[in-house]
Amino acid sequence: MKTKSSTTLNHAFQVALTIMLLAISGFAAATEPTAPAAVTTSANKQIVEHDQIIPAGYEQHSLSDDGIPLAREDVIPVKTAISSGTSSPADESQLKISSRATDSKMRGYLARTSLQQLLTVYREANQMIDTRHVNPPSYEVRTQNAVQVVTMALNNQEFLRANNVNPQPQAIQSVQQQLQQLVLAQPARDMNQAIGLMQTTAEVVSRGTGIRREAVALEFMNGTLDSLDKYSAFMPEAAGSVPGAMLDLVQTAGLEENIVGVGVELKGHAQGVEIVGVVDNSPAAELGLQAGDVIVAIGQQNMGGKTLNDVADNLAGQSGSSVTVDILRNGQKFRGTMVRRKVYVSSVSGTKMIDQATGTGYIRLKQFSDSSATDLEKALFTLHNQGMKNLVLDLRGNPGGLLDVCVTISDMFLPSGTIVSTRGRNASDNTQETATLPKTWAVPLVVLVDDNSASASEIFAAAVQENQRGIVVGRTSYGKGTVQTHFPMTSTQAILKLTTAKFYSPKGREMAGAGVTPDVPVAVETSTYRGTDNDADVQTAMQLISRGAPSQLLAGNLNRGSLNVGQNGNLNVNILPSPTVNFPANYPQANQVPAGLKEY
Numbered sequence: 001m002k003t004k005s006s007t008t009l010n011h012a013f014q015v016a017l018t019i020m021l022l023a024i025s026g027f028a029a030a031t032e033p034t035a036p037a038a039v040t041t042s043a044n045k046q047i048v049e050h051d052q053i054i055p056a057g058y059e060q061h062s063l064s065d066d067g068i069p070l071a072r073e074d075v076i077p078v079k080t081a082i083s084s085g086t087s088s089p090a091d092e093s094q095l096k097i098s099s100r101a102t103d104s105k106m107r108g109y110l111a112r113t114s115l116q117q118l119l120t121v122y123r124e125a126n127q128m129i130d131t132r133h134v135n136p137p138s139y140e141v142r143t144q145n146a147v148q149v150v151t152m153a154l155n156n157q158e159f160l161r162a163n164n165v166n167p168q169p170q171a172i173q174s175v176q177q178q179l180q181q182l183v184l185a186q187p188a189r190d191m192n193q194a195i196g197l198m199q200t201t202a203e204v205v206s207r208g209t210g211i212r213r214e215a216v217a218l219e220f221m222n223g224t225l226d227s228l229d230k231y232s233a234f235m236p237e238a239a240g241s242v243p244g245a246m247l248d249l250v251q252t253a254g255l256e257e258n259i260v261g262v263g264v265e266l267k268g269h270a271q272g273v274e275i276v277g278v279v280d281n282s283p284a285a286e287l288g289l290q291a292g293d294v295i296v297a298i299g300q301q302n303m304g305g306k307t308l309n310d311v312a313d314n315l316a317g318q319s320g321s322s323v324t325v326d327i328l329r330n331g332q333k334f335r336g337t338m339v340r341r342k343v344y345v346s347s348v349s350g351t352k353m354i355d356q357a358t359g360t361g362y363i364r365l366k367q368f369s370d371s372s373a374t375d376l377e378k379a380l381f382t383l384h385n386q387g388m389k390n391l392v393l394d395l396r397g398n399p400g401g402l403l404d405v406c407v408t409i410s411d412m413f414l415p416s417g418t419i420v421s422t423r424g425r426n427a428s429d430n431t432q433e434t435a436t437l438p439k440t441w442a443v444p445l446v447v448l449v450d451d452n453s454a455s456a457s458e459i460f461a462a463a464v465q466e467n468q469r470g471i472v473v474g475r476t477s478y479g480k481g482t483v484q485t486h487f488p489m490t491s492t493q494a495i496l497k498l499t500t501a502k503f504y505s506p507k508g509r510e511m512a513g514a515g516v517t518p519d520v521p522v523a524v525e526t527s528t529y530r531g532t533d534n535d536a537d538v539q540t541a542m543q544l545i546s547r548g549a550p551s552q553l554l555a556g557n558l559n560r561g562s563l564n565v566g567q568n569g570n571l572n573v574n575i576l577p578s579p580t581v582n583f584p585a586n587y588p589q590a591n592q593v594p595a596g597l598k599e600y
Contacts, residue, residue: 093149093226098158100222102309107162109236109494110218115202117492118217119195124491125221125234126191132485133228133498134424142224143188143197149223150201150216151176154209158307159219167209175208228499231484235495262315262323262338263345264289271328272296272303273311282343287336289327296333297326347401348375350394351382354538358545359389362538368401368456373408380441390550392541394448396474400455403483407433410463415440417467417506420459422483424501429483444550445470446541449516454478461516462505471550472518474537481512520544
């Protein structure tokens, strides 16, 4: 049985959240009786260019290791903030501290834990780091970073506010000086010394500032995990769950398909939160919410200045409960009431024929989740019935997902060859996935990527590119090349997520930090126009298709290295006189349904 893995993008830390919420009602003007009451019902599900969207308020789970593979993925904790790319390490650390301080699960865990339990949890976490992390740092490095994070937390207003303290600046400076002296005088060389330093740090900070020892110890542990890499994390579960219990499902942040909410994707805004996408057939879509709307109040409570976590908590609720929102649109304010319910969020969208003359279909794949392969197959059949002879598969903004699903989808297009390999410290972390001919679609393929395409997206793009199966267009992908494993903890109700492996392209190229370089780069960033006439990436793909490049690549007659856009803006395509790639004799034709598949 393949290990179920997820590989999801996170720029250093995530700044945007997806809040899947639901509503059924009509809009009414909130402050202007004469303002238009009707709001259009078009749903724009585009993700903004630089903001990673992650569903808020959903637990990440894994299976136990009682003969069933643990979940493997690379999502850092839900409700974290993304760096701008130019932020200093200190700024990024402060963003993570703020995110943890306002995270409802982290706050709930802190409220019900004790210092003694945290010391036990810290011991278990370090044991797992020592045995499973792909490259564990020394205890001295771990604890130095832990003390540094605690020191920084004392200057973090979200952290102080969450702990209901307001110490004098002189008191904070005194404690920070004591911590600096402590880490120099008592460097931790082993686990016991690290635990001792954690306890002493908690005592020093509590005595000098009034912050609970448990809050300090928890941040010390989080700081230890921060020292490993930007993806490893401690993830508390909801109260009442059983530590280490075997779960029926593997669920990761951003991969939920059946959720309860109102069905909107959000990012931060000075006046509240901005909607960047609306889920099809959701209450939000029925209400008429649109991308670009700014939610300024929830339940008539002003959202200005609140964090995304706070807004998430205000929007979340049980199925059947209602929530009222005030929005700003084009300078006008409206109010609407929504009823939360379960909604299916497909990872496949935008399916359509974009050029009948060349028989070109377009599909956007937003992530690699449980139902992605099934939904993608349905979309392919839809386009096949409309005469599809070429396909543009859009992975821009796709942060990744389940590795097994990525392998399955890659196998849908590759007749043979290596898809991806992973390598870690343990034998169980070393895998290689290969393609097989049955059920392979032979349609000529162009894959769109950008700098927000990560992990599973990069695995797919590299597999297509290095196996000569399709042409990659766009911008160099993110370069996320590590795999994380979820370990249910035995000492508490939590998951410990550790980086346990790196993944490599079919040719053995390490992808961490490198990503996938497109065959045809497009400098213009137009991902907000996905699949439209104004989309430079799609238009470049259309040029390639009109020149026969994808089909010639399938026939082995294309020199991939010659693909480029000249200074005059013209696309250069070099067709070779003889094939260089030999596909199996029974490889299906581009307009054929793969053998073994039944139509939906």
